[in-house]
Structures are given as structure tokens and as C-alpha cells.
Amino acid sequence: MSDSNPTPPRRLPPVAVFIGALFFFGLVALMLYGVARSDRPDRDTLPSALIGKPAPSFVLPVLHDPNVKVKSTELLGAPYLLNVWGSWCPTCRDEHPILTRFAETKRVRVIGYNWKDERADALRWLEQLGNPYMLVLADEEGRTALDWGIAAAPETFLVDDHGIVRWKYSGAITQDVLDRQLIPALEKIEAAGKGKAQR
Amino acid sequence: MMKRLAALLLSLCLPMAALAQPMGDPTPLQYRDRAEEARFHALTAELRCVQCQNQSLADSNAQIAHDLRREVLVLMHEGHSDAEIKQFLVERYGEFVLYRPRMQGSTLLLWLTPGVLLLAGTALLVVQVRRRRHAAPLPAAEDASQEDRQW
Numbered sequence: 001m002s003d004s005n006p007t008p009p010r011r012l013p014p015v016a017v018f019i020g021a022l023f024f025f026g027l028v029a030l031m032l033y034g035v036a037r038s039d040r041p042d043r044d045t046l047p048s049a050l051i052g053k054p055a056p057s058f059v060l061p062v063l064h065d066p067n068v069k070v071k072s073t074e075l076l077g078a079p080y081l082l083n084v085w086g087s088w089c090p091t092c093r094d095e096h097p098i099l100t101r102f103a104e105t106k107r108v109r110v111i112g113y114n115w116k117d118e119r120a121d122a123l124r125w126l127e128q129l130g131n132p133y134m135l136v137l138a139d140e141e142g143r144t145a146l147d148w149g150i151a152a153a154p155e156t157f158l159v160d161d162h163g164i165v166r167w168k169y170s171g172a173i174t175q176d177v178l179d180r181q182l183i184p185a186l187e188k189i190e191a192a193g194k195g196k197a198q199r
Numbered sequence: 200m201m202k203r204l205a206a207l208l209l210s211l212c213l214p215m216a217a218l219a220q221p222m223g224d225p226t227p228l229q230y231r232d233r234a235e236e237a238r239f240h241a242l243t244a245e246l247r248c249v250q251c252q253n254q255s256l257a258d259s260n261a262q263i264a265h266d267l268r269r270e271v272l273v274l275m276h277e278g279h280s281d282a283e284i285k286q287f288l289v290e291r292y293g294e295f296v297l298y299r300p301r302m303q304g305s306t307l308l309l310w311l312t313p314g315v316l317l318l319a320g321t322a323l324l325v326v327q328v329r330r331r332r333h334a335a336p337l338p339a340a341e342d343a344s345q346e347d348r349q350w
Contacts, residue, residue: 012323012327013326016323019319044252046249046252046292046293046295047293048293049289049290049291049292049293049294050291086219086221088219088221089219089221090219091219092219115221116221116262117221142221142266143266143270145266146266146267146270146291147291148291149249149291149292149293150263151249151250151263151292152219152220152250152261152263153219153220153221154219
């Protein structure tokens with residue numbers, strides 16, 4: 001609308017202007033939030049549907065001795081970290097040193113979940129890079145992986161002593177993820193366990 | 200140098216490349232009949248691939264999409280309804296797998312906002328039109344409206 005207009009068009013009611021402005025700034029804020037989020041490495045990861053729910057029950061063979069089968073109920077009683085990996089997965093190689101260093105602290109049981117892998121390849125991978133896991137479960141078919149909601153590797157789950165999934169991370173674990181997410185989540189579980197023991 | 204550049208460009212094209220996918224299983228899916236095939240395609244087109252998030256389960260070539268398609272077919276063979284199969288996936292991968300989110304507390308805003316916006320816009324329009332109609336028709340106002348139209 002030009003300034004030469006002798007009778008300016010009727011103004012919108014102030015309430016409408018206010019609502020419009022609110023809407024506009026809301027959109028701007030949403031956009032800024034999106035931009036601020038966009039540099040996070042886990043920007044595309046979905047929240048796990050399993051958080052706060054019991055870990056799926058499973059029976060899986062042990063990688064090093066396929067005749068031995070492990071039931072999910074056998075893992076109850078203490079928390080464990082389940083790390084999904086495969087010898088075909090380059091990012092698993094990236095997180096391997098950090099995971100190894102963490103496993104060596106013996107803070108929690110670190111269990112490997114070898115997903116859709118060839119047994120020989122998996123064993124060679126562990127031999128070459130070192131085996132940080134207390135136990136490695138093998139899921140060659142990948143059907144149990146669907147129950148865990150696994151979409152890609154690496155993924156890492158923290159399961160508490162009652163078998164409830166407390167935390168999940170998709171992508172390579174870094175020192176930052178360990179310090180800021182995993183260890184606090186673990187401390188929470190430990191605190192809850194202590195509270196119960198005292199009662 | 201060129202190789203490095205090419206690798207960099209490639210990695211830019213694949214934002215999800217950091218999360219790896221296992222190798223493919225070559226056996227194609229076996230349908231019992233045409234009707235089942237049609238039902239399968241309709242169902243998987245409504246489900247989202249959990250890895251490549253802007254593709255449907257039907258379109259995606261990611262290994263996890265293969266596995267999930269296989270599982271969907273197995274569940275169909277076991278006699279589960281579409282709703283049960285969707286529930287199966289939602290329990291494991293979350294609401295996200297549904298292209299058409301269900302109507303519930305957490306999705307109420309998503310479902311109602313467009314309608315509310317439409318109503319608000321209509322109300323605003325009605326109020327404006329009524330006001331103009333009540334206002335005295337000045338020749339200058341006529342000019343302004345013409346100017347608006349050209350604009």
C-alpha cells in the first residue's frame with residue numbers, strides 16, 4: 001500500500017495485531033530453536049520407545065560359543081550397558097576406544113550385541129581391536145533387534161537392575177556422551193538401588 | 200586430493216552415513232496372493248522407515264526397512280490386523296513410524312492446530328468484510344481497494 005493513499009485503510013483491531021505478532025514471534029522462536037539444534041550430532045535420532053519400559057525378553061546365543069544361550073532374565077539383578085555393533089559398521093570402530101576405556105572402569109557390565117554379522121568377521125574384529133565386552137550376544141537374523149527398536153548401529157542401551165531400559169543413545173558414544181548422559185543415568189540407577197537397600 | 204574432495208562431498212550427501220546399516224538379504228518377499236500383496240503395499244506405504252526418515256517403509260532400501268518389511272509380512276501371515284501390526288511397530292520404534300499419527304493427548308495439538316488456524320482466519324475475514332460493508336463507501340476507499348488488487 002502506498003503512502004499517497006489519502007485515506008489509510010482501516011486498521012486491524014489491536015487484539016488481532018497482538019495475536020498475529022505472537023504467532024509471528026512464535027514461528028521465529030521455533031525456527032531459531034531448529035537452527036540451534038541443527039548442529040547436534042544426534043539431531044536425527046528418535047526418542048526410544050522403550051525408555052522406562054522393560055527391556056524385551058530374548059534368548060540369544062553367545063558369539064564366542066553359540067551353544068550357550070543367554071536369556072534376558074539371567075541378566076537381571078545389576079544394571080548393564082548393551083552396545084549394538086557389527087564388524088560391517090565403521091562408526092562402531094570409531095567408538096570402540098572410548099567404549100573400551102569406559103568398560104575398563106568396571107562401572108557397569110558392558111554387553112555386546114553383535115547385530116546381523118558373520119560370526120567369523122565378528123570374532124576377527126574383536127581380535128584385531130580388542131574385546132571390551134564382558135559378554136557378546138549374537139543376533140544373526142536380526143529379529144530380536146526389532147524388539148529392541150534397533151534401527152542402525154551403533155546404538156547403546158542402559159538397562160537397570162530390574163530390567164527397565166533407562167537410557168538409549170544412537171550413534172557413536174563419545175567422551176562427552178559418557179560424561180553428560182551415561183554416567184548421570186547410571187548414578188541415578190545406583191542411587192535408586194542404594195535407597196532400596198537402606199529401606 | 201580429488202578423492203578426498205569426492206569423499207567429503209559424498210559424506211555431505213549422506214547425513215545419516217555415520218549410522219551404519221548391515222548388508223542385504225537377497226531373498227525377495229513371497230506373497231500368498233494379489234490381495235495380500237496389495238494390502239502389504241498399502242500398509243508399508245503408511246509406515247515410515249526408521250532409518251531414512253523421509254522415506255516410507257515401502258520405498259526404503261535400508262537394511263532395517265528390509266527386515267521390518269519381512270516382519271510385517273510375517274505378522275500378516277500370522278493373521279494380525281493392520282492396527283495390530285502398527286501397534287507392534289509403535290511399541291518398538293515409537294509413534295514416529297506412523298505417517299498418520301493417532302489422535303491422542305500428545306498429538307492433539309498437531310491435529311487441531313490447522314482447524315483452529317482456519318477458523319481464526321475465517322473469523323478475521325468475516326469481521327473485516329463486515330466492517331468494510333458498514334463503512335461509508337468513499338471514492339478514495341474505492342481507489343485504495345483497486346490499488347490493492349493491482350498489488
